[in-house]
Amino acid sequence: MKDITKLIHQYLRHDKKFPHVWCPGCGNGIVLGALIRAIDHLEYSKDEIVLVSGIGCSGRMSVYVDFNTLHTTHGRALTFATGIKMAKPDLKVIVIMGDGDALAIGGNHFIHAARRNINLTALIINNSIFGMTGGQHSPATPYGKMATTTALYNIEPAFNIAELAVTAGAVFVARGTAYHADLLHKLIEKALHKNGFSLLEIITQCPTFYGRKNRMGTAVEMMEWQRDSAVPVEKWEGLSPEEREGKFSIGVLMDKEAPGFLEEYEKVKAQAKRIASLNATEKGDHGSQI
């Protein structure tokens, strides 16, 4: 059997929930493939992985994979994931969101998850548009681009998702694309490996809405645009503002160490337990009894 077939049999709920809902040429499948290869390579067991997703085309990913999966409410995936991780810190919690999901309705949760530095791996699939609802502009739609909710063109500037995560305090931030599939799976591995809140922004194509509205051609042509616009971070540092125009960096943008929420909370627990046992021996009992 081919390796890829083995992976499909091992990780996809092939007997349960296919065909999938994604359009031909959509980048979501490439991300799913990279994610599975990363998980397989790192040899996580399927039982220890929880895949949490938001609402959107990308959010449907949780249906297809044979892990513990949770399809949440729109924009709130990180909050559900936070509860899971705190309740069972041994689980490997991965969160998949769309750009609209994570940055529009979920923007507040996104910056706070990054700041809190709770040990989650967040993947934001950035197709520059609201896919599932039919191509409205998102906080990641670049200025001047077309969407179904722009009269002529988008008059709002876009968030730089990865930079926002760095500023909010994420200890690991990277950016990849659907075109650079091999790099993508390596970046996912790094993100999964990292202790702390790790964020991976993945530039993908939505040929159905973003591509069509903005005359970017077929899925293949959109991926060629990714190839031509992505600059490895090492090279990016040396580019002038003019040279950076219309381009974006890929690779690891931030990798640092900082105290994580879970580890800090463990310390609080240990100290609270010590105090409680001291009080108990002093009073002979505890609580506000009369």
Added chain:
Amino acid sequence: MNRHKPQRVFWQGNEAIVEGALAAGCRFYAGYPITPATEIMEMMAQKMPALDGAFIQMEDEIASLGAVIGASLAGVKAMTATSGPGFSLMQENLGFACVAEVPCVVVNVMRGGPSTGLPTSPAQGDVLQARWGTHGDHPIIVLAPSTTLDCYLVTLQAFNFSEKYRTPVIILSDEVVSHTREVLTLPRGDELPMIERIRPTVPPEWFVPFETQGRLVPAMSSFGDGYRYHVTGLIHDVRGFPTNRPDEVFAFQKRLQEKISEHYTDIQWVEPFYLEDAEQVIIAYGSVARSALHAVRQAREMGLKAGLLKLLTLFPFPRAAVEKAAIACQSLLVPEMNWGQISREVKRVNRGRCRVVTLNKFDGTLITPKEILKKMMQDQN
């Protein structure tokens, strides 16, 4: 806490809610501060770590309930507490917990509204929001304490119902109930029931996550236990996957309703006072039930045949108990700190059997025994 000897304690309502939750086995709390519910959160922050539980202050109430649902799916009994504005924010995730059948407890210490309203005044304006606040047509369990002891027992029971029926349970407290300090005697530990969700007994390969085996409530496994399954807010088939098939959608919706309606007698919880020969019956809940009991006692001293039916379960509405009272008495008086949210239910159930008199107050002050008594006298004439 020593679970074997009765204990006398001096607690505030909110403190009793915390103690009730901890006694029920709650080990996860996520919340966002709001008056008059904040003490619950502050006490949880203090108590959870030593109990090996988890506490987190989230960025808002939407996040709080999200985290609670996540923790519950990971197998830990979880709760949050808020007041009106925060409760409104939680509504979408509350619906999620209903559809995905995730046990959890949400406390709403009601304050005057709408909007930021009257932060430090008692009110009962969120009764129908608790019933119908989230979208879609679904059953819900809503409980309301009126004393500090109730706060303790209602919270315990809320966890029990939520585990037993795999559903969110809402506790509607109010500012007075939550902030009143009282001496109370706790029941002995062995007198308190403690219910846990049903776990699957079949091996993972045979596990069909939303199959019920005739119980109406499916067994629930926790993330990480080896039963990998899909949880979603979409209507799903017995395997947990989204479906549009009318027969599957119908079966799912019907089961969701029936798991509550078929267990109505278990969930209906009321306390009767002087009902044996009562001609005038007050139906009240929350802090108003305290005033009502006082008024009933005064009325009895004056020779009036008054009684009180105190509601601890608000939804599913305790129809049977109210019907019984309506058949036996001449008038039902429903005092509430709102424009008449439970009196609607009373009228619906009464169906013209006896007079239904309402007493509504929404100025941020309590309904006093005197006001209730006055209304009873007027009704007599």
